[in-house]
Amino acid sequence: MQATVSPDSEESPLKKRLISNSYIKLMQKRHFLICDVVPLIGCMIAIALLWHESLTLIDSIVFLGMCFLTSTGITVGYHRLFTHRSFNAHPVIRQLLVILGSMSAQGPVLSWVANHRHHHRFSDQSEDTHSPHTAPNKLLGLWQSHLFWKWEYEYPNPVYYAPELLRDQTILKVSRWYYGWIVLGLVFPAIVTGIVTQSWMGVWHGFWLGGVIRLYFAQHTTWCINSVCHLWGQRPFQTSDRSVNNIWLALPTAGESWHNNHHAFQNSAKFGLYWWQIDLGYWVIRLLEMTGLAWDVTVPTEAMIQAKKI
Ligand SMILES: [Zn+2]
Ligand SMILES: [Zn+2]
Secondary structure, eight states: OOOOOOTTSTTSGGGOSEEOOHHHHHHHHHHIIIIIIHHHHHHHHHHHHHTTSOOOHHHHHHHHHHHHHHHHIIIIIIIIIIITOOSEEOHHHHHHHHHHHHTTTSOOHHHHHHHHHHHHHTTTSTTOTTOTTSSSSHHHHHHHHHTGGGGSOOEEOHHHHOHHHHTOHHHHHHHTTHHHHHHHHHHHHHHHHHHHHTSHHHHHHIIIIIIIIHHHHHHHHHHHHHTGGGTSSBOOBOOSSOOOBOGGGTTTTTTTTBHHHHHHSTTOSOOOOSTTSOOHHHHHHHHHHHTTSEEOOOOOOHHHHHHHBO
């Protein structure tokens, strides 16, 4: 008779830190093609189509507004709330942040959280799935950590890395519509621009600028955190990895690029630790806190900051 292994046993495959099988590899490649390659092609088509057209103030507002909303979904929702639990929020805000994060097409929240917790645990070591320092040279490392790691990698097991999220039925239900939210992220700016301008041209511009180009731009600014923010910048804090702060990416990433600060104080909701370190994500959390929609916001004390300074 064959011995059975309980799902709660340490020997259970469910408890494995990394999992890899042909189905997961197929899903990773499918996601890479749909969510990473298609936006690149779409962005090139959009630029070609809009090249000779004059863009309006409404177009710029819709583009920047959608960048801000979907970046908020990633940095405030996926990263600071669900991965690091650096604050707590009203259930409606939690669901809204999953929807906005999903619109960035960076993976469902469960995978994103598991991947990112794995990154913190093995930052810049051989097991890190997206470190620029594990490749034979810097150029390959940049390419691998920025984008290509997503083609195929050992999958950080959500049972191991994100068990509390697996128990959150509401979040899982919202996240099940992941591809639907991506489509909504393309259609919504088209509808808004169409209504505001009362024209089909508005719908056309809204779709390409607020949808397709925004998706491509917001994805690559986030991925710069994995590549650029482990390569070029300042290291004010002593950490066991090679994370850096990069001032140029602070605005487009809504504060994510204060990445050395973040690795030093992983549970902090505040990434920009000084007044001049612009951190739009933290401003959103403060606004939610002031309106009673967020609470238990964790930030490091001045003594903690001074103690870790190089
Ligand atoms: Zn990092
Ligand atoms: Zn993190």
